Amino acid sequence: MKASTKAMWRSAAGAAALLAMALPAMAQDVTTIRVLNWQPGGPDYWAKLVSAFEAANPDVKVELETVPFDRYPSVQGPYITTKSGPDVMENNAGLELFDRRVAYVELPADVKAAGDQLITYAGGCLNYDTAHACYGLPFGYQGNVMYYNKAVLKQAGLDPENPPKTWDEMVAACKAIIAIGKTCLAHGMTGVFPAYWNFPEVAKNYLTADDIKAVMTGDLPWTDPKLVKTLEAMASIGTTRGWINSSSPSISMLPDGADIFQSGNAGFASTIIADAVNWSAFDAALGDANVGAMHWPVLVADAPQATGFSGVESSVFGVSAWSTKQEAAFMFFKFTAATENANLLASIGGGISLNKNVDPTVMPKSQALNQILEIIKTPIVHVGVLLSGQEADALGRGWQEVTLGQMTVADWTAQMQQALEASPSKRK
Amino acid sequence: MIETSSPVDRPRSRPGKRREPGGLLGIALVVPAIVLVVVFKLIPLVRAFILSLYETQGFADPTFAWFRNYQGMLKDPTFWGSFRNAALVFLTLPVWIMLPLLLALLIFQRVPGWKLFRAAYFLPYMIAPVVVGIMFRQILAPDGPLNAMLIGIGLAPFATEWLNGSSSALFSLTAVALWAFFGLGVLTYLSGLSTVSDEVIEAARLDGAGFWTLLVYIIAPLLKSVIGYWTVLCTSSMLIWMFPLIYALTRGGPGKATMLPEYLVFLTTFEFLDRGRGAAIGMALFVFAAAISAFVVRRMYAEGKGRT
Numbered sequence: 050m051k052a053s054t055k056a057m058w059r060s061a062a063g064a065a066a067l068l069a070m071a072l073p074a075m076a077q078d079v080t081t082i083r084v085l086n087w088q089p090g091g092p093d094y095w096a097k098l099v100s101a102f103e104a105a106n107p108d109v110k111v112e113l114e115t116v117p118f119d120r121y122p123s124v125q126g127p128y129i130t131t132k133s134g135p136d137v138m139e140n141n142a143g144l145e146l147f148d149r150r151v152a153y154v155e156l157p158a159d160v161k162a163a164g165d166q167l168i169t170y171a172g173g174c175l176n177y178d179t180a181h182a183c184y185g186l187p188f189g190y191q192g193n194v195m196y197y198n199k200a201v202l203k204q205a206g207l208d209p210e211n212p213p214k215t216w217d218e219m220v221a222a223c224k225a226i227i228a229i230g231k232t233c234l235a236h237g238m239t240g241v242f243p244a245y246w247n248f249p250e251v252a253k254n255y256l257t258a259d260d261i262k263a264v265m266t267g268d269l270p271w272t273d274p275k276l277v278k279t280l281e282a283m284a285s286i287g288t289t290r291g292w293i294n295s296s297s298p299s300i301s302m303l304p305d306g307a308d309i310f311q312s313g314n315a316g317f318a319s320t321i322i323a324d325a326v327n328w329s330a331f332d333a334a335l336g337d338a339n340v341g342a343m344h345w346p347v348l349v350a351d352a353p354q355a356t357g358f359s360g361v362e363s364s365v366f367g368v369s370a371w372s373t374k375q376e377a378a379f380m381f382f383k384f385t386a387a388t389e390n391a392n393l394l395a396s397i398g399g400g401i402s403l404n405k406n407v408d409p410t411v412m413p414k415s416q417a418l419n420q421i422l423e424i425i426k427t428p429i430v431h432v433g434v435l436l437s438g439q440e441a442d443a444l445g446r447g448w449q450e451v452t453l454g455q456m457t458v459a460d461w462t463a464q465m466q467q468a469l470e471a472s473p474s475k476r477k
Numbered sequence: 478m479i480e481t482s483s484p485v486d487r488p489r490s491r492p493g494k495r496r497e498p499g500g501l502l503g504i505a506l507v508v509p510a511i512v513l514v515v516v517f518k519l520i521p522l523v524r525a526f527i528l529s530l531y532e533t534q535g536f537a538d539p540t541f542a543w544f545r546n547y548q549g550m551l552k553d554p555t556f557w558g559s560f561r562n563a564a565l566v567f568l569t570l571p572v573w574i575m576l577p578l579l580l581a582l583l584i585f586q587r588v589p590g591w592k593l594f595r596a597a598y599f600l601p602y603m604i605a606p607v608v609v610g611i612m613f614r615q616i617l618a619p620d621g622p623l624n625a626m627l628i629g630i631g632l633a634p635f636a637t638e639w640l641n642g643s644s645s646a647l648f649s650l651t652a653v654a655l656w657a658f659f660g661l662g663v664l665t666y667l668s669g670l671s672t673v674s675d676e677v678i679e680a681a682r683l684d685g686a687g688f689w690t691l692l693v694y695i696i697a698p699l700l701k702s703v704i705g706y707w708t709v710l711c712t713s714s715m716l717i718w719m720f721p722l723i724y725a726l727t728r729g730g731p732g733k734a735t736m737l738p739e740y741l742v743f744l745t746t747f748e749f750l751d752r753g754r755g756a757a758i759g760m761a762l763f764v765f766a767a768a769i770s771a772f773v774v775r776r777m778y779a780e781g782k783g784r785t
Binding site for chain 2: 122123126129130147148149150151152295296298299437438439442446447449450453455456467471472473474476
């Protein structure tokens with residue numbers, strides 16, 4: 050008995066030793082990459098995305114570091130400054146990414162080629178030009194639309210299948226909606242968003258494609274009559290026209306525009322097509338049959354860009370310049386650009402994929418989503434993402450003060466011009 | 478005969494001077510604190526000043542620009558507005574000093590429920606400032622509980638949009654900061670009051686001193702050093718510790734009504750990615766806070782010297 054017990058212990062010790070030797074070797078075969086993100090599309094979608102990626106790439110493990118969107122810059126900043134931290138990071142396309150390009154590795158040709166599956170990936174490239182250096186691949190599409198509640202329109206005596214297409218029609222619609230005690234245009238979340246989302250939709254009535262490029266480079270001053278008219282029109286929404294909820298310019302934003310629309314207390318809502326406050330959330334709250342999506346009404350009838358969709362790649366993932374696991378990291382976001390993730394984003398994340406090959410059968414059944422898929426077929430550059438941090442901040446704060454009656458549009462214009470002149474990314 | 482001197486007879490190296498017993502021990506105890514101050518205060522301050530001399534764009538390598546950041550800063554109305562707001566907040570200092578003293582004296586005199594008050598007043602200080610900000614964003618909302626209460630007790634004209642007005646927003650921010658901080662003052666003053674002799678207070682009462690006479694002519698002079706200490710603490714809190722509240726409550730708005738220099742540093746550095754300009758504003762804040770703190774400390778020191 051004693052001998053067999055000894056033999057048993059010897060075998061166990063040997064097996065343990067073998068396992069101890071094998072474990073590091075096994076671990077070396079699995080590369081763990083850390084991905085910093087704000088989880089656009091929600092935690093369920095991201096759980097599925099990571100699971101699908103790891104199943105397709107068993108030698109790579111993904112560790113998510115998720116930060117709320119409004120805290121993201123203050124978490125990412127120190128990583129960039131100290132040149133250490135996650136292997137993959139997320140940023141919004143455009144200037145936000147360009148300002149941080151020192152933190153990213155330029156995409157090699159084979160990774161860039163994965164962008165051919167996408168409608169566009171210019172937002173990950175310098176100056177929105179894929180011929181220039183590219184630092185990331187986006188996979189979702191973002192942009193501004195106006196949602197409408199068909200039940201409220203009907204209650205107000207309006208045709209729910211024929212929402213307003215011009216500002217004059219919007220004036221009449223708002224009059225009818227306000228008369229039944231509802232908010233016409235549910236508007237805003239905290240911070241810069243109300244102005245940030247409205248600005249492109251009003252500006253496209255006055256700006257040409259060349260003007261928009263000039264905004265990007267800082268060559269169009271805010272004192273230009275086109276931009277002054279834009280600010281005046283934006284201001285009128287909350288002041289003379291009275292279209293929006295009174296909490297809109299409020300600091301506390303309780304309830305915010307999304308709450309008001311989702312509770313059935315507004316005819317229209319000016320938000321976005323993906324991530325938070327999108328068709329998916331509104332369908333869940335109001336019922337698919339009651340939600341529609343449309344272009345913002347046209348202010349200037351013959352403006353060439355007035356009926357375009359202000360679109361932008363939503364978020365872009367790039368590989369950190371300091372990462373020692375770049376190969377595995379590039380595998381991750383090549384996967385995010387691919388069709389499998391596109392289907393997950395469409396079916397679970399409520400997002401609009403940039404991938405050209407999304408399986409239409411996985412798309413949720415939604416009237417609003419179908420309308421959005423039509424709207425995004427005529428994209429124009431989203432002029433909002435071309436603003437510097439200083440300009441976006443001045444736009445949001447100025448809009449608050451003008452709407453609260455604390456400042457004139459002339460002063461707002463002056464502040465916008467000062468913000469432009471103080472922007473390091475637009476200094477001449 | 479060779480004369481030798483014993484250690485006792487050995488002449489001292491400098492007449493009238495003798496080595497302090499435990500001098501080395503004293504140095505050893507002070508050195509860690511000095512090291513901490515140098516590493517975590519002085520060195521970052523010097524580095525911030527150096528950074529303020531550079532122009533930065535995003536996260537690209539900075540370029541040396543002498544004092545251009547300071548020139549731009551001085552031309553910026555937002556910069557001046559933030560310091561104007563800081564000066565307005567500083568004007569409420571007397572309330573920050575006297576309110577906790579008043580409450581501490583009442584507790585010290587064992588008013589009914591004094592144990593409950595002592596605990597309750599300190600509770601706000603235990604709550605993280607960010608949480609306080611989030612709480613009061615709800616409380617001060619136009620349809621929030623504060624306005625509901627005011628309307629309920631017949632004070633509807635006072636039910637205003639606390640966080641939306643250019644004046645009321647700064648007032649609300651300051652009031653919330655005071656609410657969060659004053660409990661520490663009560664505790665500080667209670668500690669000071671515990672050193673005041675009962676006989677002094679008893680004697681004053683026997684001489685016919687009422688509550689206010691006791692506070693102004695007996696307690697306040699006896700607690701001068703504690704008042705001085707609390708004043709310096711409040712000064713620094715107002716000038717450099719409001720950031721979590723601003724972030725959670727107003728984000729510097731509406732517009733720039735509650736923009737204070739420390740929040741402007743954060744905005745400029747982390748949201749505008751202009752680290753050089755942010756450092757320059759930080760240096761200006763340091764000079765402003767140091768000047769005011771030095772003034773307050775000198776007043777306290779002058780009083781402590783017993784000058785009349």
